[in-house]
Amino acid sequence: MPELPDVEGFRRLFASCATGRVVQRVDVRDTGVLHGVSARQLRDALEGRRFTEAERHGKWLLARTGDGPTVLLHFGMTGLLVCAHPDEVTDAHDRVLFTVAGGRQLRYRDQRKLQGLWLADDDSAVARLLDRQGPDALAVDRAGFEAVLRARRGRVKTVLTDQSALAGLGNLLADEILWRAGLHPTCRASDLSERERRRLYALMRRTLRSAVTAGRVPPRDSWLTGHRDDPVLACPRCGGPLRRSRLAGRTTVWCPRCQPEGS
Structure with a gap:
């Protein structure tokens, strides 16, 4: 997509x-x-x-x-x-x-x-x-991004992929960004600490810049995206097994070791 x-x-x-x-x-x-x-x-x-x-x-x-x-x-x-x-x-x-x-x-x-x-x-x-579109994910500043998260009680992955909250992120990017930030996809957006919100914003920006340069979300070996369709799902960071499930109708991939529940 x-x-x-x-x-x-x-x-x-x-x-x-x-x-x-x-x-x-x-x-x-x-x-x-x-x-x-x-x-x-x-x-x-x-x-x-x-x-x-x-x-x-x-x-x-x-x-x-x-x-x-x-x-x-x-x-x-x-x-x-x-x-x-x-x-x-x-x-x-x-x-x-x-x-x-x-x-x-x-x-x-x-x-x-x-x-x-x-x-x-x-x-x-x-x-x-474009009335129902949120701020552009590449253009939004940190204050605007944090305001979106504080205002939403839903799960953080659902918020990131909600185009009315933040425009531009899809399934692959949301999983990649959350994996890099060490955040479990089901944690509540409004429960994130200020430090977690700032880290999430910085890693979203970094991930987007790399992906824009590549012209897509690149399936690199060092990225979660590069392994989400492997026959045996293994985290490229810790080597542990990845998990795959459905969240809000979307296939979600995460690492239980790098993204512990409650994180």
Whole structure:
């Protein structure tokens, strides 16, 4: 599932492929990924306009056209962006194609179609679409992060992955960050000490910076992520057995030795 680092990679790809270029054609191959806008409305709104910048908030990508409308993209579980030449063969899961000047084509590709594209006419419409999003996990300062944790009585992993609390973290990142911080995923967010909150924030920032550089949550040998699908689950830090369970409907992996219950 694309998380903040993946979407930041999509933002950079969008910037290199389409930013500053005029949209020559919009080809909607599957209207099932459009929300609140028809294929014709999307074409009429964008063709002839110039993509001016790409922004990211959490797992959302905002493609702006100056003082014109903004396209908001969400990638669900299987979505991604591809930059191609218009003559290249399309993939079966390419849902919307944006052909821009300079012989480039940006493709929104998604197998499962759990999210998709929205069109916002102005900044107030963008704000309404993002109204339920919490602060961006990469942009939030420590005070804001600690305020989120103090205000939530739920389990810390549930809070970290709640997009209305903190935008951008998904299952892999939450498990990785909690493992690094030595915190059990079921501990209450509001019960964390100031020291624990500060440590969690510092390790979230460090983990995000590394993952953004890699363009995804990297399955490195030194990371929990690199071992969560091993046949025999062993902690890369202490060598002890890892545990796998379900928490709020998500597969959760942690180390009982490094993250003791009650931590």
